[in-house]
Amino acid sequence: MANSEVITKAKRAKAAAIKMGTMSTNVKNAALDAIAKAIEKNSSDILAANKIDIEAGEKKDMSRALLDRLALDGKRIKGMIEGLAVVKKLPDPIGEIIAEWKLPNGLKIKKVRVPLGVIGIIYESRPNVTVDAASLCLKAGNCTILRGGSDAINSNKALAKIISEAAYETGIPEGAIELIEDTNRDAVKELLAQREYIDVVIPRGGKGLIQMVVTTSSIPAIETGEGNCHAYVEKSADLKMANDIVINAKCSRPSVCNAIETLLVDEAIAAKFLPEVLKQLKDKDVEIRGCKKTCKIFKEAKAATEKDWETEFLSLILAVKVVSGVDEAIEHINKYGTKHSETIITKDNKAAAKFKANIDSAAVYTNASTRFTDGFEFGFGAEIGISTQKLHARGPMGLPELTSYKYEIEGTGQVR
Amino acid sequence: MANSEVITKAKRAKAAAIKMGTMSTNVKNAALDAIAKAIEKNSSDILAANKIDIEAGEKKDMSRALLDRLALDGKRIKGMIEGLAVVKKLPDPIGEIIAEWKLPNGLKIKKVRVPLGVIGIIYESRPNVTVDAASLCLKAGNCTILRGGSDAINSNKALAKIISEAAYETGIPEGAIELIEDTNRDAVKELLAQREYIDVVIPRGGKGLIQMVVTTSSIPAIETGEGNCHAYVEKSADLKMANDIVINAKCSRPSVCNAIETLLVDEAIAAKFLPEVLKQLKDKDVEIRGCKKTCKIFKEAKAATEKDWETEFLSLILAVKVVSGVDEAIEHINKYGTKHSETIITKDNKAAAKFKANIDSAAVYTNASTRFTDGFEFGFGAEIGISTQKLHARGPMGLPELTSYKYEIEGTGQVR
Numbered sequence: 001m002a003n004s005e006v007i008t009k010a011k012r013a014k015a016a017a018i019k020m021g022t023m024s025t026n027v028k029n030a031a032l033d034a035i036a037k038a039i040e041k042n043s044s045d046i047l048a049a050n051k052i053d054i055e056a057g058e059k060k061d062m063s064r065a066l067l068d069r070l071a072l073d074g075k076r077i078k079g080m081i082e083g084l085a086v087v088k089k090l091p092d093p094i095g096e097i098i099a100e101w102k103l104p105n106g107l108k109i110k111k112v113r114v115p116l117g118v119i120g121i122i123y124e125s126r127p128n129v130t131v132d133a134a135s136l137c138l139k140a141g142n143c144t145i146l147r148g149g150s151d152a153i154n155s156n157k158a159l160a161k162i163i164s165e166a167a168y169e170t171g172i173p174e175g176a177i178e179l180i181e182d183t184n185r186d187a188v189k190e191l192l193a194q195r196e197y198i199d200v201v202i203p204r205g206g207k208g209l210i211q212m213v214v215t216t217s218s219i220p221a222i223e224t225g226e227g228n229c230h231a232y233v234e235k236s237a238d239l240k241m242a243n244d245i246v247i248n249a250k251c252s253r254p255s256v257c258n259a260i261e262t263l264l265v266d267e268a269i270a271a272k273f274l275p276e277v278l279k280q281l282k283d284k285d286v287e288i289r290g291c292k293k294t295c296k297i298f299k300e301a302k303a304a305t306e307k308d309w310e311t312e313f314l315s316l317i318l319a320v321k322v323v324s325g326v327d328e329a330i331e332h333i334n335k336y337g338t339k340h341s342e343t344i345i346t347k348d349n350k351a352a353a354k355f356k357a358n359i360d361s362a363a364v365y366t367n368a369s370t371r372f373t374d375g376f377e378f379g380f381g382a383e384i385g386i387s388t389q390k391l392h393a394r395g396p397m398g399l400p401e402l403t404s405y406k407y408e409i410e411g412t413g414q415v416r
Numbered sequence: 417m418a419n420s421e422v423i424t425k426a427k428r429a430k431a432a433a434i435k436m437g438t439m440s441t442n443v444k445n446a447a448l449d450a451i452a453k454a455i456e457k458n459s460s461d462i463l464a465a466n467k468i469d470i471e472a473g474e475k476k477d478m479s480r481a482l483l484d485r486l487a488l489d490g491k492r493i494k495g496m497i498e499g500l501a502v503v504k505k506l507p508d509p510i511g512e513i514i515a516e517w518k519l520p521n522g523l524k525i526k527k528v529r530v531p532l533g534v535i536g537i538i539y540e541s542r543p544n545v546t547v548d549a550a551s552l553c554l555k556a557g558n559c560t561i562l563r564g565g566s567d568a569i570n571s572n573k574a575l576a577k578i579i580s581e582a583a584y585e586t587g588i589p590e591g592a593i594e595l596i597e598d599t600n601r602d603a604v605k606e607l608l609a610q611r612e613y614i615d616v617v618i619p620r621g622g623k624g625l626i627q628m629v630v631t632t633s634s635i636p637a638i639e640t641g642e643g644n645c646h647a648y649v650e651k652s653a654d655l656k657m658a659n660d661i662v663i664n665a666k667c668s669r670p671s672v673c674n675a676i677e678t679l680l681v682d683e684a685i686a687a688k689f690l691p692e693v694l695k696q697l698k699d700k701d702v703e704i705r706g707c708k709k710t711c712k713i714f715k716e717a718k719a720a721t722e723k724d725w726e727t728e729f730l731s732l733i734l735a736v737k738v739v740s741g742v743d744e745a746i747e748h749i750n751k752y753g754t755k756h757s758e759t760i761i762t763k764d765n766k767a768a769a770k771f772k773a774n775i776d777s778a779a780v781y782t783n784a785s786t787r788f789t790d791g792f793e794f795g796f797g798a799e800i801g802i803s804t805q806k807l808h809a810r811g812p813m814g815l816p817e818l819t820s821y822k823y824e825i826e827g828t829g830q831v832r
Contacts, residue, residue: 368827411784
């Protein structure tokens, strides 16, 4: 165990972390350029490795959706290269003086932004995460330990080799980008116990993976991504606007975490609002699972179960509930939601204010689609994930969320 | 299990958290006043309860140091009351707009400071922590679940009853301050598994307690307090200044986390610097455990073992090592330190810059005692602890470190 791959690589990353934290913006940007060029130059190797993963996936009857996530092609490789250019353009957060002040005794205190150190990324079989995560962590001065899903192992090995070699040739310290090649589940458990060497772990994937990581890890972890999001149409709402927002929030991309899973409607307007919007959703192949009142108003709805209220469907299913007003809407969301994104459609400022103050979620909208909860949409330029916990970072996490700070204190001999 | 004290109280705190987060500054300050008055009024009850704890402690031969931490008297109760007045005066962090911006599509985004929610405080047998932690969490709009050491159970029960009753009478929601009365160790384990109801746990105590909490908890935790701090005397140092800083950092209060445990000295000045400073330390009853070179220079030193370099003595013991220069000092500190506080004494700006950039600790000093790492000294007005991890908060944690944020987004019908 003491010389396992996990421990060897975790130690190597830790040893590289201090040097990595002092890399200049120029060196980090040059590394991102070099990585992009190396990916372009070696794209046929990457595609060949990916083909092995895809064939193995087909053999074991992997679902079409999973195969699609796993597959690489020229366009996706181009996407990786473009992503690297975007990260290069982002301002370097490291070294920023967040605050500075002087104490009465003359001590000068500076609060300076520094990297987190070594970040473990645990993810599923999406090879593009390998490049995304490594490049964002690198730009923020961190070392990265990547542990992707076993079905993408050949793709990840090819990518990690290309990325790390290109980075090291540019002056990034060896050990700054490590891929755990052991596809055994025990390797993840071992990784999550390396508190001595790894500063933070971030899971990226479905609910099962995220819950496993956050409950197993002895390393500080950031819970990301699970989104049981809600739209609440309050009785004063502009119903045309409400209609557009609900359709957009459910249908524009149902497989992502910021899509809505439950629609809540004020009982005062339910009979007026629901028939039209539910018909439109039905026409877009959305399955409606309604409360008793909804089923009365819209005969094609199936009866919703308790489980439906708490489920992130990530597909064309919508749970619908008629509520007595903003209080019941708030109570429902705080009970069943995942603290991700919720929206109220209303013209009543009091109702909007109550909703904003009392909803315990990362992003609370008034009169807009929940689909905007995203690092790019928020103007962060990139994102490593969307935090649904309250410690450290909440909502979309960009480069600053991949950093910590330290206090630098200058004295002239002060003692206490 | 489902109806255990821990789960019942965790649920109650969670239910109170949303309302607690919207309490006005006036109500929170009135509650702090009421708590102070209630403690004063009921001080004889508190002292009587504390007497039971002290007598039980004496019966089981508790050490003098532990008995001292456990004991309350008129002066300490006055200290609690003064502490409440200090917290009342601190600015309320909740509702602060940390940032706001407008997107090209017209969406207005506000990043607003909100409470963490429910905070679990796990601590040892120091009854004053009960008041400290509850009042700081309250001012930052959080609910608190307190779990103190079993030896202080009677004191804590008396205090928690007085605090919570006074707070609830002022309008703080019931459930906002809960004490776990079950002194069984399993209750702590159960508490650390209530991820659904508790947002964050903060351990306050010794190394064993802290390590147990951070490695066991499935709830996000903040590692606090362990301080294996270092002073490094670089060869260009003003030796008189170095002498004063070392004496202060070791002797002014050896039992606290920001006292130094190891002195590193440049070999170029070791023979000149060490004899005088080590003699002074010896005169102050400090036991010196030195490396080979130190023992040669100062005959009264004991030989240091590997374990001494990694130990937080919290007492009148100092490990001393002669190093070849700033690089070896940095390497030693990053290897053996606990990421708390370190100081370099030097006149060489380059050496100081290298030390600051490469030391991976919360507070890095130049020419000052490490004893200043403290929320009060930093000007925060109070502190809940000193974080030695890099996620969420680092160094002294005041009220803002007991908060999170959410994004409030206002639209006019925007869809994506």
